[in-house]
């Protein structure tokens with residue numbers, strides 16, 4: 478099947494296989510490390526509460542009812558509810574030496590992903606673009622004003638995103654993982670992103686909010702909205718979340 482084997486994705490997969498006595502695809506020490514956490518020191522900070530709502534259904538019920546949702550009610554999310562969602566994706570839950578472990582696993586505990594929020598309806602939070610400061614457990618306001626419509630357009634016109642209470646946008650800072658795992662890193666970074674998104678969707682379900690993952694977007698447009706360069710840091714994955722009705 479030459480049309481499959483000649484494809485870029487297939488070649489990447491083949492050339493990043495680990496094998497005994499094979500090429501060292503995991504080792505690229507010439508890629509310099511970078512900071513494990515990103516913050517915007519100049520940005521206004523919004524503290525996130527930790528008194529989030531108790532959630533009722535058991536795990537099996539949440540898994541059973543999760544379905545990608547593309548029709549949302551106007552119900553706003555509480556700030557505590559949003560805090561629970563962020564904690565579920567990237568909350569710090571343990572320490573071993575200099576490693577700060579989190580709710581979702583990450584290859585090598587390197588945590589290459591950053592979370593940005595396009596907020597539309599969250600109580601006590603003006604619509605706008607925010608960055609999640611993982612270590613400080615706070616939001617950093619990057620821009621005010623609704624950007625749901627702009628974001629939906631940048632995601633190949635997926636209109637449901639404009640009607641979400643909040644859109645999560647995950648970027649990767651590739652160097653964090655690549656400095657250790659070299660060519661194989663892109664596999665790991667994408668796997669990391671899947672963990673975050675499922676945690677988000679389950680934490681949403683537990684609060685009566687449904688969501689939809691989004692992988693189809695015009696890369697340059699989403700990177701442009703966030704103000705990231707698309708090379709050192711680039712948008713990788715998104716998810717819309719809103720009331721289930």
Ligand SMILES: Cc1cc2nc3c(=O)[nH]c(=O)nc-3n(C[C@H](O)[C@H](O)[C@H](O)COP(=O)(O)O)c2cc1C
Nearest residue numbers: 543544545546547632635689690691692693694714
């Ligand atoms: C990596 C990935 C990318 C996706 N991208 C989109 C997308 O851009 N737009 C969309 O409407 N759904 C998207 N989805 C949702 C899938 O269509 C959905 O998960 C699938 O149909 C299974 O349905 P379920 O999630 O309700 O179980 C994506 C899902 C994944 C895992």
